[in-house]
Amino acid sequence: MRVVFDFGGVLFRWHPPSFLARVWPHRCPDEAAGADAAREFFTQYSGDWGAFDQGLIGPEAVIERIAARTGWPQVEVRAVVDAVPDELQAVPGTVRLIEAAQAAGHRTHYLSNMPGIYADYLERHYPLDRWFEGGIFSSRVRQSKPGAEIFALMEAQLGVPPQDIVFLDDHPANIEAAAARGWQALLFTTPEAAEQTLRVRGLLG
The missing domain is CATH 3.40.50.1000 (HAD superfamily/HAD-like)
Incomplete structure (x- = not known):
């Protein structure tokens, strides 16, 4: 087998609500806020993040796209992208x-x-x-x-x-x-x- x-x-x-609550405490004071932010950030693993998953775009492009789509500063989006290895x-x-x-x-x-x-x-x-x-x-x-x-x-x-x-x-x-x-x-x-x-x-x- x-x-x-x-x-x-x-x-x-890999638990995005608690992950974002740790990385973005100023935006996500608890896991409920983290869950809301995760839905917008990762878009259910379609869209920007889905293209990143598929190797169609790299980290710089996904940072730029998420920042443009959400209005979140690129420096904050980059902090999330850079913190993923510590979550894994x-x-x-x-x-x-x-x-x-x-x-x-x-x-x-x-x-x-x-x-x-x-x-x-x-x-x-x-x-x-x-x-x-x-x-x-x-x-x-x-x-x-x-x-x-x-x-x-x-x-x-x-x-x-x-x-x-x-x-x-x-x-x-x-x-x-x-x-x-x-x-x-x-x-x-x-x-x-x-x-x-x-x-x-x-x-x-």
């Missing part, structure tokens, strides 16, 4: 889940919507080559979830029937897209809940 992990919100911490900290429970999947004989891979500068950062700072046989970053293939093209690319890389792919992602739209292709798609909430689901399905010892 191939077990495919998303990154942001699954293997790496590995989740210990998910690291253990990867190791448990490997111990059970499964082969592990990743499928992540990730701008190029952050993909480079994660490769430099984390043992991705130990955790995974391979994977796909959206910015390197100019496609992103939940689009069908990136799932097709993942299938080609794995070379197994769709029913032999287990996929963990925290976004319902991505889970729906994977399930529509016949993947075993599991909506991720916590590492503990994901481990329990995999055990119930007989995928972990």
Whole structure:
């Protein structure tokens, strides 16, 4: 079985409301304000940020576009873009889940919507080559979830029937897209809940 992990919100911490509350305390005094700002900043990962995810624009362009669209000063937008690597900290429970999947004989891979500068950062700072046989970053293939093209690319890389792919992602739209292709798609909430689901399905010892 191939077990495919998303990154942001699954293997790496990614919670925009609390992230913006930390980076922008003057604009986001609490997580509720952070959630409102996140909807405007990241536009549900479409628009400016979606192009950044797909590698169609770089950090300077995304900063300029967000500032122009929102009226927020470029220096403040840049502070958010620059702070993302500090937010992307590995989740210990998910690291253990990867190791448990490997111990059970499964082969592990990743499928992540990730701008190029952050993909480079994660490769430099984390043992991705130990955790995974391979994977796909959206910015390197100019496609992103939940689009069908990136799932097709993942299938080609794995070379197994769709029913032999287990996929963990925290976004319902991505889970729906994977399930529509016949993947075993599991909506991720916590590492503990994901481990329990995999055990119930007989995928972990």
